[in-house]
Amino acid sequence: MRRQTYGTLSVIAFTLILVSFVILGFSRIVLPYRTARMLAAPTLLVGFALVCFLFIQGVLSWIGVSRLQ
Numbered sequence: 001m002r003r004q005t006y007g008t009l010s011v012i013a014f015t016l017i018l019v020s021f022v023i024l025g026f027s028r029i030v031l032p033y034r035t036a037r038m039l040a041a042p043t044l045l046v047g048f049a050l051v052c053f054l055f056i057q058g059v060l061s062w063i064g065v066s067r068l069q
Contacts, residue, residue, distance in 0.1 A: 001057060003068050009054055016047030 024040035031039070060066045 001068055006054065006068055009050060013047050013050040013054060016043055016050065020044035020047060
């Protein structure tokens with residue numbers, strides 16, 4: 001994986017998690033809390049999965065198994 005791609009994916013992950021909280025906040029204005037959580041959950045889960053993937057890539061690069069080019 002290239003360093004630029006790693007950085008771009010990091011920004012996307014942060015943005016997805018931030019968007020999740022914005023969706024939760026704005027949807028709570030007009031919808032019940034449970035429905036608001038159900039609307040925000042997919043975005044949060046995708047962002048969290050991306051963070052986990054990037055963490056694993058970083059650890060593998062740090063121990064020398066794979067390289068960031």
